[in-house]
Amino acid sequence: MPQPDTEGLIDLVLKQFDKKCNVLEIGSGSGVIPIILAKYKNFEIDSLDINKKAIKLSKENYYIKLPKLKGKINFIYADFNKYFFSKEYDIIISNPPYLVKNDKEISSWVKRNQPKKALYSPKEELLIFKEIFELAKKIKKDEIYIFLEIGYNQKEKLGNLLKNYNFKKVDFFKDLSKKDRYLKIYV
Numbered sequence: 001m002p003q004p005d006t007e008g009l010i011d012l013v014l015k016q017f018d019k020k021c022n023v024l025e026i027g028s029g030s031g032v033i034p035i036i037l038a039k040y041k042n043f044e045i046d047s048l049d050i051n052k053k054a055i056k057l058s059k060e061n062y063y064i065k066l067p068k069l070k071g072k073i074n075f076i077y078a079d080f081n082k083y084f085f086s087k088e089y090d091i092i093i094s095n096p097p098y099l100v101k102n103d104k105e106i107s108s109w110v111k112r113n114q115p116k117k118a119l120y121s122p123k124e125e126l127l128i129f130k131e132i133f134e135l136a137k138k139i140k141k142d143e144i145y146i147f148l149e150i151g152y153n154q155k156e157k158l159g160n161l162l163k164n165y166n167f168k169k170v171d172f173f174k175d176l177s178k179k180d181r182y183l184k185i186y187v
């Protein structure tokens, strides 16, 4: 189920890019991110999810609810760590499962309505971010930007982690309640 926080992430991409772009989204969920991006921009988007139901729901939302999109989306049932990427991308975008179990700030509504795998980071807190950074380095040909939604208390930890990578530029952005919730990386 899409959350209002994710709108801020989508806005960052909508504001920056007007050219035709190839986009990779990690974690389709309901398809909200690629559907909005494709509605407003001439993007070609590959959107992956490890969960079969998420892919089915995303396809329904794409084909049934918004049939006249400008851009084009391919929803792919796959684990991004195991998928063979043969395309070049300009943008990677993701609202990954970054929450830590027992976080008191997660609302009970969110806990009741979201599948656990869609919310919680597996094993180690920043693992999925590390995997996305490694993927970006591996598939980068020319230039590539990464846009990520992050936990309200992860800026410092991610800042430290990012010191291990030689990325050209790293920027954090706040959401409407002035919490650091988005990360943009120029790889």
Ligand SMILES: C[S@@+](CC[C@H](N)C(=O)[O-])C[C@H]1O[C@@H](n2cnc3c(N)ncnc32)[C@H](O)[C@@H]1O
Residues within 6 Å of the ligand: 001, 002, 003, 006, 026, 027, 028, 029, 030, 031, 032, 033, 048, 049, 050, 051, 054, 078, 079, 080, 081, 095, 096, 097, 098, 117, 118, 119
């Ligand atoms: C927080 S939800 C985001 C859903 C949607 N993009 C949004 O913003 O509302 C994270 C999604 O990532 C997916 N996911 C988790 N691990 C993944 C992996 N290794 N490969 C692909 N998708 C993954 C989950 O199944 C879930 O649908």
